[in-house]
Amino acid sequence: MCGIVGYIGQQDVKDILLNGLEKLEYRGYDSAGIAVVNEAGVHIFKDKGRIAHLRTVVDETVLSTVGIGHTRWATHGAPNQRNSHPHQSSTGRFTIVHNGVIENELELRQEFLPNYNFISDTDTEVIAALIEHFVLEKEDVELAIRHVMSLLHGSYALGVIDANNPEVLYAAKNKSPMLIGLGEGFNMIGSDAMAMLQCTNQFVEIEDEEFIKLTREGVTIYNLLGVTVKRDPFTAELDASDIEKGTYPHYMLKEIDEQPYVIRRIVEQYFEDGDIKIDQEIVKAVKEADRLYIIAAGTSMHAGFVGKQMFEQLAGIPTEVHISSEFVYNTPVISKKPLFIFISQSGETADSRAVLVKIKQLGYPSLTITNVPGSTLSREADHTLLLYAGPEIAVASTKAYTAQVAVQAVLAAKVAGKTDLDLSRELAIVANVMESITDHKEQYEAIAKDYLTQRNCFYIGRHVDYYVALEAALKLKEISYIQTEGFAAGELKHGTIALIEKGTPVIAIVSQESVNLNTRSNVKEVKARGANTVIISLRSLSSETDQIVIDDVHPLLTPLVTVVPTQLISYYAALQRGFDIDKPRNLAKSVTVE
Structure with a gap:
């Protein structure tokens, strides 16, 4: 959530900041701002509002080569101009942007700032006030900022400008993501690489509780004690063109269409001459575990449920799936030899990181499956498997979800060893079937128009189709704002069928032979009570009345193809309602606060 970009260099900074913030729009935000400094202050x-609106607010006559920018997703105080970042200390000397949540802000106000006149409702303004407070006491800006860092409980990524020294840009990090961007005659900070790709592809990671001093000529990293930290840069594996929409009206539609390519790339990355290429240390860690604990949130959790099927059916390893925000505060009894698998598109999910910190303290091994190399969950876990899905900009995840499912299948197959499953061939079939689905978008546009006419909707399924129903329901509700629930089809008659009335849309997924007739029986039950039903089925299980029929794939891999029609239905439902598909209200792409 939220995004930061900062620059100190030779060029006028306004467009650099605004362009960088636009690349961070996918993270979700409700307000935005920039601060620049020159000889006038x-x-x-x-x-x-949006970056497009911010551009109309910026005074183009103000020239500067140093600045910080921010997109805000409200946590403290309403989304308005007063609470938007950047924030300043009372004299205006220090200007800051901040991602994260300061958990002890009330205590800090009472102890150090009892008579301070705060302008905003944010925890961020407390940080600016504290920096100024301790500069007056310690007479050293760097020492004051590090001291404030030591007092803060919670998460933060900070960019700081000192009006008395505009030749320096300061930054700090704890739990919230931030990178340094390196250039010739300039240096940058950003919440992720995409914000800085316009200027550089050379980056340096920042660890928790580190303080950074940037000038035009160089960057110095310190720990809280002021000891210099040396760290080598890395080259980003992103192509700036990957994050452009091209001819697509929305990123989400582009990313749905990219799924066949993503599956083929996973095959390319993880297979060689028919063998699966995965680090033997990862394979060993999975094989030695007596139980796998998949930790995830939202869409990634739904992918984890599908992965549970694969690990248990292919590799024979008992697997549990847990909501990360629940696990960290309500930890269950853990087996003797667990392996924790963290699934996250961004690798920055705060709830999941809290679990990772906890299980590391307990000495348990960990594996992260993520789309972002160098992300926090990737750096801090013992092992990483990459999704190779490319940047996913739309808030509603599509290609990252299918990549998560596919990579779990690859890992499960590798751990299982020799089986009758020729996974590379079966994934190639999946990619072709995905392509055939996306080639007939008009079918899903028509279904969205004809069936999704009510305020409510249900997705139902049994077996692995239930997990797809959960993901399908989430996708529809988060971008079309239709109240949608995913249910195990057999559970409808245990209460929820009371909500079925004339015209209620119920979409059923049928991909498993063992429950085909059971699910169809449940469809008849809701249809008898007035529901407007749609069935998504595999060709070998289909009936002539099924509205969506998909070519067959291996039974374990059906979630990769049955989910694609539901993504397209969600897209067209939101499009027909005129909503902001790529940036749905109140949501963030990378949830970096707990």
Whole structure:
């Protein structure tokens, strides 16, 4: 959630900041702002709304080569101009942007700032006030910022400008993601590489509780004690063109269409001459575990449920799936030799990281499956498997979900060893079937128009189709705002069928032979009570009345193809309602606060 970009260099900074913030729009936000400094002082431009609106607020006559920018997703205080970042200390000397949540802000206000006149409702303004407070006491800006860092409980990524020294840009990090971008005659900070790719592809990771001093000529990293930290840069594996929409009206539609390519790339990356290429240390860690614990949230959790089927059916390893935000505060009894698998598109999910910190303290091994190399969950886990899905910009995840399912299948097959499953061949079939689905978009546009006419909707399925129903329901509700629930089909008659009335859309998924007739029986039950039903089925299980029929794939891999029609139905439902498909209200792509 939220995004930061900062620059100190030779060029006018306004467009660099605004362009960088636009690349961070996918993270979700409700307001935005920039601050630039020159000989006349600090100039702040901020307001509620999108970057496009912010551009109309910025004074183009103000020239500067140093600045910080921010997109805000409200946690403290309403989304408005007053609470938008950047924020300043009372004299205006220090200007800051901040991602994260300061958990002890009330205590800090009472102890150090009892008579301070706060302008905003944010925890961020407390940080700015504290920096100024301790500069007056310690007479050293760097020492003051590090001291404030030691007092903060919670998460933060900070960019700081000192009006008295505009030749330096300061930054700090704890739990919230931030990178350094390196250039010739300039240096940058950003919440992720995409915000800085316009200027550089050379980056340096920042660890928790590190303080950074940036000038045009160089970057110095310190720990909290002021000891210099040396760390080598890395080259980003992103192509700036990957994050452009091209001819697509929305990123989500582009990313749905990219799924066949993603599956083929996973095959390319993980297979060689028919053998699966995975680090033997990862395979060993999975084989030695007596139980796998998949930790995830939202869409990644739904992918984890599908992965559970694969690990248990292919590799024979008992597997549990847990919501990360619940696990960290309500930890169950853990087996004797667990392996924790963290699934996250961004690798920055705060709830999952809290679990990772906890299980590391307990000495348990960990594996992260993520789309972002160098992300926090990737760096801090013992092992990483990459999704190779490319940047996913739309808030509603599509290609990252299918990549998560596919990579879990690859890992499960590798651990299982020789089986009758020729996974590379079966995944190639999956890619072809995905392509055939996306080639007939008009079918799903028509279904969205004809069936999704009510305020409510249900997805139902049994077996692995239930897990797809959960993901399908989430996708529809998060971008079309139709109240949608995913249910195990057999559970409808245990209460939920009371909600079925004339015209209620119920979409059933049928991909498993063992429950085909059972699910169809449940469809008849809701249809008898007035529901408007749609059935998504595999060709070998289909009936002539099924509205969506998909070519067959291996039974273990059906979630990879049955989910694609539901993604397209969600897209067209939101499109027909005129909503912001790529940036749905109140949501963030990378959830970096607990």
